[in-house]
Amino acid sequence: MDILFLGTSAGVPTRARNVTATAIRKRNAKTWVLVDCGEGTQQRVLRTSLSLNRLDAILITHVHGDHCYGLPGLLSSASMMGRETPLTIVGPQPIRAFLEAVQATTGLHLTFPIEFVDVERLPADFRTSDFAVEASALSHGVASHGYALVERGIQRKLDTRRLEALGVARGPAWGRLHRGEDILLEDGTRVTSDEVLLPARGARKVVIAGDNDTPKLLEGLCAGADVLVHEATYTREIVDRLGTDNGHSTAEAVAAFARDIGLPNLVLTHFSPRYQHDRGVTPSIADIEREARDHYRGTLWLANDFDVYRLSRDGRLCHAGPTRS
């Protein structure tokens, strides 16, 4: 599973970081899912291998502009490119009101249907092509949510030793058993698909949170998660000094939460523009990293725009380089 960061700045874009948007896709999958869509997301998508025609669903965490103002333009461009496939958008109700108001006031006609799903009423069996999706309410002044994406369609492998022991000759029968069919051997013995398939490996799970001042609210959603992507808008030091956190989390709070639940991989994003990339300037992104590492010993990444993080089947999260082209 690949997580692609299309925007990692909080509130306003900077020259290096656009406002929030994150793409997630299974490796070699045809489609992808977008979580949040700040202004300029479609321009970021143009610089990746992602296609708006293959976008399977958009999950919006909350209605603040830096997480949703890119929606109308992205939908408009998908229309102009001739998309006809329906597109699912999951989000809080104000997202629906926002989109409908923009469509009504600017004459935006789409060539494909939007299927809006209210995140507060997300069905328990909600699925995209590649992921089962769960959501959980967070704390941020306006309704904000986190999304868990659990991979679907994990293929069980054939137990070749067992096949040989049962005397099933290598050939078309193996293929039928792998596809889930049962077969009859020449001597009349029935071999079921289930008995010759190895147990499925655990499904990978990635949680992508919206803006949130209380990481503990993600405890349930993070059960069994391999990765949490969470905002770390500020450091504790800045919040203590300036006395404001605006409903956001510090690196310390997120790192401590990840430590407490034993999370293996944490990716921080959504950094206040006050944190500069240049390590010589204070405060810098390096301060956020330092504060997080003081509280968390798992695999930690601080996302940059165009970063791709690859979650392997054994649950390791690697930086797979920038996707920018």
Next chain:
Amino acid sequence: MDILFLGTSAGVPTRARNVTATAIRKRNAKTWVLVDCGEGTQQRVLRTSLSLNRLDAILITHVHGDHCYGLPGLLSSASMMGRETPLTIVGPQPIRAFLEAVQATTGLHLTFPIEFVDVERLPADFRTSDFAVEASALSHGVASHGYALVERGIQRKLDTRRLEALGVARGPAWGRLHRGEDILLEDGTRVTSDEVLLPARGARKVVIAGDNDTPKLLEGLCAGADVLVHEATYTREIVDRLGTDNGHSTAEAVAAFARDIGLPNLVLTHFSPRYQHDRGVTPSIADIEREARDHYRGTLWLANDFDVYRLSRDGRLCHAGPTRS
């Protein structure tokens, strides 16, 4: 006067061209004016020397998304940067409805007042800090307008020969006369400011048009204009072959209009993404240029993102290089 192109693509952004936005400012002026504001305009502004705090007015030509979807994010960012100065937005009524709907549905609170001016009721004496602004209705399916910006505050120079002939000694008296004051010489002779100031040079005039399928509608607005900036979304050849122009102009139509009115400088922009920059690919931007040159012998430019065109006091329009940083 400098014209800065922040987006030159029609309908959808490409990797090289963002959707429409054009900045205009007098050289060395503190403030600037933005004409149109497609999605991602604020990100383009970040790569120039322009500041949202110094933005004097926004003129919107029409309500299509590629000309206005950048407004909410740009206003939001100006707020987060602490802008308090009122901002004038001129445009058709649907722009006001669009902005109000986005503010209402996404909780966008601005730290500065918006003074909305309906372009259909633009006062004859409407002015920004540096420009007198006129508007004219165009033809494009939805209400679309062109704007003329005429420079204000042209300073008259002192007629030094006349001063010497009148016996006014070089010194503070010259400064007072230059500032518009009259003076009394020692012998009691009154010297008026007006009689020792040279006639003002002509004010420069730039017309920036919205999407428009009938260039002739700009005839009045272009009277005495030094520069016309107009869309050339297609070439005649493509429109003839594909039978669609969607309310836009061809390079041929704009060039022929500019020729017919004796316009000295023409800048084409808003190119359909089908025209590639690579001259080896057909159709290309070079085809648009060729078609325009076949019909127009004045100074012609085809705008690229970040291009700056400088209009000198003697009415020449030069390419002043990319502003990108």
